[in-house]
Amino acid sequence: MLEIINPETDPYYNLALEEHCLQHFDDQDILILWQNVPTVVIGRNQNTLEEINLAYVKEKDIKVVRRLSGGGAVYHDPGNLNFTFIVNDTSGLNRYDFTRFTHPVIKALDKIGIKAEDNGRNDITIGGKKFSGNAQYRQGKRLLHHGTILFDCNLEEMVRALNVSQEKIISKGVKSVRSRVTNIAEHLHEPMNIKLFKEILTQTVFAGQKHEQYKLDGHEREAVLKLKENKYSTWNFIYGSSPPFNVVKKAQFEWGNIKVHLNIKKGLIEDCAIYGDFFAGKDIAELACHLRGIKYQESSLKACLETIDITSFIPSAKREEILELFIK
Numbered sequence: 001m002l003e004i005i006n007p008e009t010d011p012y013y014n015l016a017l018e019e020h021c022l023q024h025f026d027d028q029d030i031l032i033l034w035q036n037v038p039t040v041v042i043g044r045n046q047n048t049l050e051e052i053n054l055a056y057v058k059e060k061d062i063k064v065v066r067r068l069s070g071g072g073a074v075y076h077d078p079g080n081l082n083f084t085f086i087v088n089d090t091s092g093l094n095r096y097d098f099t100r101f102t103h104p105v106i107k108a109l110d111k112i113g114i115k116a117e118d119n120g121r122n123d124i125t126i127g128g129k130k131f132s133g134n135a136q137y138r139q140g141k142r143l144l145h146h147g148t149i150l151f152d153c154n155l156e157e158m159v160r161a162l163n164v165s166q167e168k169i170i171s172k173g174v175k176s177v178r179s180r181v182t183n184i185a186e187h188l189h190e191p192m193n194i195k196l197f198k199e200i201l202t203q204t205v206f207a208g209q210k211h212e213q214y215k216l217d218g219h220e221r222e223a224v225l226k227l228k229e230n231k232y233s234t235w236n237f238i239y240g241s242s243p244p245f246n247v248v249k250k251a252q253f254e255w256g257n258i259k260v261h262l263n264i265k266k267g268l269i270e271d272c273a274i275y276g277d278f279f280a281g282k283d284i285a286e287l288a289c290h291l292r293g294i295k296y297q298e299s300s301l302k303a304c305l306e307t308i309d310i311t312s313f314i315p316s317a318k319r320e321e322i323l324e325l326f327i328k
Contacts, residue, residue: 001029001211003202011039011065011076016228019068020220022086022137022144030086031205033198036076038154039063040161043071043135045284047259047275048239056160066238067146069135071122072256072277074148075158079183081149081194083201089143096279096315098122098134101145105132108197108204114187121255121316122279129182135279149201151194152185244271247296251325255279255316258325264296278314287313298327 004021008014014034021030040062042048051073052064076082085101102124109116109126119125124132124147134147158181184197216224231237245261256278263271272288287308294304302323310319 001031001206001209003206003211003213004030004032005213005215006032006034009035009037009078010228011036011041011063012228012233013224014082015041015065015067016224016232017216018084018086018144018146019231020224020227021084022068022139022142024220024223025086026142027088028086029088030084031202031211032084032086033202034082034084035078035080035194036082037063037078038157038161039065039076040073041076042066042073042238043277044068044137045070045274045276045278045280046073047273050259050275051163053161053163060157060161062157062161064238065232067135067137068144069137069146070277070279071133071135073162074133075153075161076148077154077157079150079152079154079185079194081151081198081201082146083149084144084146086142086144088141089138090141096121096136098136098145102132102134102147104205105147105149105201108201109184111200111204112192112197113189114184126182126184126187130180131182131184138281150181150183151197152183155181155183245273249325249328251321251328253317253321255314258314260325262296267296269294269296278317280313281315282312284313298323301326 006017040052042051099118102118105124106116116124116126122134123130131150132147137144245263247262247264250259256276258276258278261273262269269291272291274284274288290308294300305319305323310317310322
């Protein structure tokens with residue numbers, strides 16, 4: 001396994017680095033451990049302006065960046081350690097196996113006397129409180145898995161920077177975001193900084209196997225910087241363009257929340273945009289394309305959806321759930 005050494009704390013660079021490694025390090029198993037300055041990282045299919053407290057983010061100069069993977073918005077700062085695995089995987093779009101990648105984190109914590117466990121679809125928890133969220137993205141045979149680790153993060157700042165829907169809070173059975181998250185630092189039996197924990201995690205990941213450290217050369221770094229400038233730091237990629245809409249449908253399912261913006265004219269779906277914190281397979285914009293031009297009535301929507309493999313877009317969703325979302 002290759003460990004990419006990355007001291008950068010620029011979120012736009014770090015997300016570009018992930019994509020560069022995904023595309024250019026064929027057949028290499030890769031680990032990257034990295035940190036960001038205060039940043040909100042938006043999931044691939046989310047509507048950015050609905051996920052952030054824009055005024056607060058601007059006031060505090062908190063960066064906003066979009067990642068390749070689905071899932072929900074997360075907050076990073078120097079008290080948060082992020083980990084990225086890039087490996088070969090042929091299990092297909094419809095399978096999300098997080099435990100292979102979360103196990104080293106759980107094992108590293110066990111070494112310092114903290115009991116953690118996988119919980120829900122993509123979280124790791126301590127005493128029922130979340131300290132790590134995980135997401136995945138596939139490109140061909142390559143799988144990118146990344147996760148956050150709240151070590152000593154400013155949780156109050158996190159709460160202020162993020163807009164979390166009331167439906168999601170209720171679905172978790174808690175009263176607030178702050179009440180369901182925790183820092184590793186709160187559970188330490190002896191003082192430890194994030195640098196030492198990073199070393200313990202690295203040793204745990206590479207235990208019993210050969211690995212080498214790697215730093216990008218000048219040409220590779222230039223390519224990452226170009227990707228950063230042309231994609232990750234651009235307004236269009238971060239905020240995008242939302243079509244005009246006059247109908248909004250939203251729902252919370254076990255596999256995540258979903259929100260659909262529809263522009264209905266003369267009884268037809270003229271435009272459609274789909275947002276949410278779900279984990280997607282194929283590009284969700286392609287699903288929206290299938291719906292354009294369809295009559296906005298149950299029979300037409302049902303007939304259209306029956307021709308579509310919904311699980312290829314949202315692996316855990318059922319066709320009946322999507323139909324119910326549109327007609328309720």
